Amino acid sequence: xxxxxxxxxxxxxxxxxxxxxxxxxxxxxxxxxxxxxxxxxxxxxxxxxxxxxxxxxxxxxxxxxxxxxxxxxxxxxxxxxxxxxxxxxxxxxxxxxxxxxxxxxxxxxxxxxxxxxxxxxxxxxxxxxxxxxxxxxxxxxxxxxxxxxxxxxxxxxxxxxxxxxxxxxxxxxxxxxxxxxxxxxxxxxxxxxxxxxxxxxxxxxxxxxxxxxxxxxxxxxxxxxxxxxxxxxxxxxxxxxxxxxxxxxxxxxxxxxxxxxxxxxxxxxxxxxxxxxxxxxxxxxxxxxxxxxxxxxxxxxxxxxxxxxxxx
Amino acid sequence: xxxxxxxxxxxxxxxxxxxxxxxxxxxxxxxxxxxxxxxxxxxxxxxxxxxxxxxxxxxxxxxxxxxxxxxxxxxxxxxxxxxxxxxxxxxxxxxxxxxxxxxxxxxxxxxxxxxxxxxxxxxxxxxxxxxxxxxxxxxxxxxxxxxxxxxxxxxxxxxxxxxxxxxxxxxxxxxxxxxxxxxxxxxxxxxxxxxxxxxxxxxxxxxxxxxxxxxxxxxxxxxxxxxxxxxxxxxxxxxxxxxxxxxxxxxxxxxxxxxxxxxxxxxxxxxxx
Numbered sequence: 005x006x007x008x009x010x011x012x013x014x015x016x017x018x019x020x021x022x023x024x025x026x027x028x029x030x031x032x033x034x035x036x037x038x039x040x041x042x043x044x045x046x047x048x049x050x051x052x053x054x055x056x057x058x059x060x061x062x063x064x065x066x067x068x069x070x071x072x073x074x075x076x077x078x079x080x081x082x083x084x085x086x087x088x089x090x091x092x093x094x095x096x097x098x099x100x101x102x103x104x105x106x107x108x109x110x111x112x113x114x115x116x117x118x119x120x121x122x123x124x125x126x127x128x129x130x131x132x133x134x135x136x137x138x139x140x141x142x143x144x145x146x147x148x149x150x151x152x153x154x155x156x157x158x159x160x161x162x163x164x165x166x167x168x169x170x171x172x173x174x175x176x177x178x179x180x181x182x183x184x185x186x187x188x189x190x191x192x193x194x195x196x197x198x199x200x201x202x203x204x205x206x207x208x209x210x211x212x213x214x215x216x217x218x219x220x221x222x223x224x225x226x227x228x229x230x231x232x233x234x235x236x237x238x239x240x241x242x243x244x245x246x247x248x249x250x251x252x253x254x255x256x257x258x259x260x261x262x263x264x265x266x267x268x269x270x271x272x273x274x275x276x277x278x279x280x281x282x283x284x285x286x287x288x289x290x291x292x293x294x295x296x297x298x299x300x301x302x303x304x305x306x307x308x309x310x311x312x313x314x315x316x
Numbered sequence: 317x318x319x320x321x322x323x324x325x326x327x328x329x330x331x332x333x334x335x336x337x338x339x340x341x342x343x344x345x346x347x348x349x350x351x352x353x354x355x356x357x358x359x360x361x362x363x364x365x366x367x368x369x370x371x372x373x374x375x376x377x378x379x380x381x382x383x384x385x386x387x388x389x390x391x392x393x394x395x396x397x398x399x400x401x402x403x404x405x406x407x408x409x410x411x412x413x414x415x416x417x418x419x420x421x422x423x424x425x426x427x428x429x430x431x432x433x434x435x436x437x438x439x440x441x442x443x444x445x446x447x448x449x450x451x452x453x454x455x456x457x458x459x460x461x462x463x464x465x466x467x468x469x470x471x472x473x474x475x476x477x478x479x480x481x482x483x484x485x486x487x488x489x490x491x492x493x494x495x496x497x498x499x500x501x502x503x504x505x506x507x508x509x510x511x512x513x514x515x516x517x518x519x520x521x522x523x524x525x526x527x528x529x530x531x532x533x534x535x536x537x538x539x540x541x542x543x544x545x546x547x548x549x550x551x552x553x554x555x556x557x558x559x560x561x562x563x564x565x566x567x568x569x570x571x572x573x574x575x576x577x578x579x580x581x582x583x584x585x586x587x588x589x
Contacts, residue, residue, distance in 0.1 A: 030450065051450070052450075056477055057480075059473035061435075061469070062442070062473035062477055065436050065439030065443060066442060066443030066446065066474075068436075068440045068443060069440040069443020069445070069447055070443050070447045072378075072421075072428065072443070073444050073448060073453075074451075075450070092433060093439075096433040096436060097430070097433075097436045097439075100430060101420065101421060101422040102422070
């Protein structure tokens with residue numbers, strides 16, 4: 005059992021494992037292999053790894069070329085440069101014809117920490133969610149990251165896997181199911197449902213635990229797939245709990261909170277609170293300090309849940 | 317191999333189809349379509365290994381029209397090669413037509429790569445060439461770019477990678493007509509000595525008359541080892557229709573009826589053909 009690991013390391017190791025099983029797999033990077041951890045793959049399969057230098061747009065189109073030629077390309081860089089700088093290449097060269105290209109992008113969200121706001125991506129899910137047919141996985145721990153890589157390889161079409169930088173605790177097990185588009189209920193509860201994704205899962209579980217001291221019974225659901233979103237689960241939980249709090253390490257504009265709100269609108273009378281980056285840019289600091297300042301912690305989740313329940 | 321004379325005839329008929337297509341749909345890009353006709357003829361009739369009966373043949377050469385707005389020329393050539401019926405041409409850009417405003421590889425038989433957003437086709441073609449080498453396949457990849465397109469940074473990212481990976485199965489063909497939407501290259505954004513630029517990036521470079529099919533063919537067939545090839549084809553935008561020739565205003569404008577009739581008359585094509 006792995007207790008602690010960075011998702012980017014889990015991603016690099018999963019690529020190696022997949023590489024042994026699928027000889028069509030090729031991995032592309034843009035001079036960040038030592039940060040995205042695709043260097044683990046490059047060491048194992050040097051002739052199946054391609055570095056394109058600091059030129060993300062070209063790497064993304066090259067990945068499209070590899071897919072046109074029948075290979076299975078995974079490309080990596082930071083989430084901001086991949087989905088931001090590379091947005092239109094992903095849209096027109098890949099997504100537009102549902103090309104079989106996967107991208108695992110690391111250093112997503114606030115947890116990039118010290119590198120600061122220029123490198124912290126809060127808009128990547130929003131950008132990718134607007135693309136028809138795009139699958140988006142946001143794994144919460146190393147086990148889920150590995151499963152996301154293998155699930156992506158099974159899907160015929162573009163898949164974005166959002167990978168984080170910091171070392172995190174495992175919150176799932178190797179046996180936990182990972183079905184694309186199917187959210188995992190990690191904790192049952194009837195007073196409020198905390199719908200979280202990625203690194204926020206562990207904070208959501210801690211918050212649910214703390215809420216028991218206030219006699220509040222919180223459910224926790226892990227949305228490892230943001231698109232297609234498990235709408236049935238959203239409506240079931242909203243119906244049974246009557247209150248929903250979403251938590252994500254991403255802007256509340258366009259991410260999980262927006263996706264949940266879109267499903268709830270007109271379909272349920274349940275109340276909704278969205279925790280995430282509140283239409284702001286990031287800044288330098290230690291990840292944990294930044295999480296506290298931006299309200300991405302169990303204390304804020306507890307407070308938001310409590311407040312929502314106290315409102316009639 | 318088709319003879320030069322029959323290809324000259326073909327060029328005239330392809331130009332007729334381009335003009336008729338644009339007139340019928342009242343939409344599209346005549347200037348850059350008319351300028352790249354001979355480039356396409358050299359590729360499709362003399363150079364590339366293709367099988368119109370089997371458009372997805374694994375070992376086919378790949379032709380990527382990176383300047384995707386010139387697709388009327390491509391569509392007319394694909395019809396002549398037998399990829400799909402000629403009557404499809406008169407549904408260009410219409411709803412439910414497989415002939416989109418810019419090439420769509422998921423819809424049109426014979427189109428290898430979806431293009432239109434400039435720079436991307438050249439870069440994707442580079443990726444295919446690299447993939448071919450990785451797979452030890454011996455097909456070649458040809459990317460046709462426009463001169464205005466070289467203003468895209470992505471063109472130079474792709475050029476750098478092609479030379480870095482020594483892709484001698486990769487050829488970039490420039491349709492150098494000197495004009496773009498807003499005016500001449502020199503007015504809009506000077507591209508200066510484009511051949512020297514590609515040379516500096518590590519390409520083996522050639523200059524050729526872009527309306528001479530045999531000359532283009534000869535250059536495309538010249539073997540180059542250990543580096544990618546760049547072929548600068550000097551062309552005239554709107555070539556073949558005197559009032560469109562070298563007029564940037566005809567970049568993306570469909571002919572009115574009188575212009576259509578004049579153009580077809582000049583090309584010597586019966587409009588009922």
